[in-house]
Amino acid sequence: MSLQTVRRPFAVDDYTPLSQHQQQTPESFFDGKPVLFYHATGAKAWIPKSQRDKLPFFPTDLSSEPTAPENSAVTDQAEESVEQKVDIFVNSRDLSLFSPSAERGVSIPYQQITIHAIKKLHSSDNSVAFPAVYLQLDLADGGADDDDFDTVELTLIPPAPAPATDASSTTPDDGDARSAEATRLFEAISECSNLNPDPVQDGEDEDDAGDAQILFEGDYEPIEGLPGAFVGSGNGGLPPPMPGSGGWITAENVHEYFDEEGNWIGGDGDEEEAVRGELGEGAGAVHPREEDGQDGEGKGVNGTGEEVEVKRPRRE
Structure with a gap:
């Protein structure tokens, strides 16, 4: 252009x-x-x-x-x-x-x-x-x-x-006009x-100040065509917590979820019970990874009893 x-x-x-x-x-x-x-x-x-x-x-x-x-x-x-x-x-x-x-x-x-x-x-x-x-x-x-x-x-x-032609009109000072x-x-x-704003260049983010934010819970206006998505405020506030999450992790309560080395320690027992009550039995359980494709009873992959060599790519 x-x-x-x-x-x-x-x-x-x-x-x-x-x-x-x-x-x-x-x-x-x-x-x-x-x-x-x-x-x-x-x-x-x-x-x-x-x-x-x-x-x-x-x-x-x-x-x-x-x-x-x-x-x-x-x-x-x-x-x-x-x-x-x-x-x-x-x-x-x-x-x-x-x-x-x-x-x-x-x-x-x-x-x-x-x-x-x-x-x-x-x-x-x-x-x-x-x-x-x-x-x-x-x-x-x-x-x-x-x-x-x-x-x-x-x-x-x-x-x-041009000066006003109507005699009843007042003509402003030439400098003011x-x-x-x-x-x-x-x-x-x-x-x-x-x-006619400047076009967005490659690698630049569009200015989305004031645009609607998409949230997934709460008493907000639903977005047509996006089931489960709602329009949030543009003031940068946090959306409401997801069901059973026990709330948001903030600077004030982060010690309840992580230790000093950054390892996850979770919330207290009451919150875990709340999660199970909300999402059902087994929610929040951690299952260890089985080695070499075997389960705990010695059965092979898919219960066939056959040993299958499982190769995992090494990641640096």
Whole structure:
């Protein structure tokens, strides 16, 4: 899964609006149009000049210097940047950006976004701060899990919201409106990133925090299709003891079951009687292994009287 270059402009009709998605139950959670969480046209995209060849909508001959009013913050940048106007489509499948002037765009898998954060672009005199969303992309084939890094620093500056046309409406301060728009973009990317987690690599254990635990006894809700299994709590507590077990072996009572050398000594007689009463006569009895295939009366294997050589593999 890697970044894809796109030649056709993205369209709102390519997606299901989030408001519509939330009001209906989809026929399938895997097919159909991706859900559009955020959309903006005419946003500004900045990238360090030395990295512009890494994204297809930053061609050398069309990339321009940053424009006003955010260009007053260029002096705070560690490296000279170039700008491109883009349309932003934050959707449930990927982050899609398209530049009408360059006539090309990209679909960025969320697994390749290693960092995203709200960034303040301060003017040279610190009198004005322009909110933006900072992205660090890892374009290596393995994404964030690749040992070889090919990073790109991309800054997205959402367009300022249009002023309200209704005279009865109150128009928020331009700085507050810009900040709110950047927050909307950031939160949309965050939510869609959560919908597209990094795949589990070979040798890694899936994070099972909060998953149901399978227990085999107790007053718990049964699991359908698994007779005798019940759903336990996810708080890590011990399940109830098995019938006749006499309880759990803990640090407080381990001396009742093992000696100082770790040899099993069992519980007291009352518990052994409880086991027999629960499981029947003979429960808990230990039978010695018979040597050379003979039983206690000299009979051979399966009572045939024949001597059979029994070989056991030697284990170190």
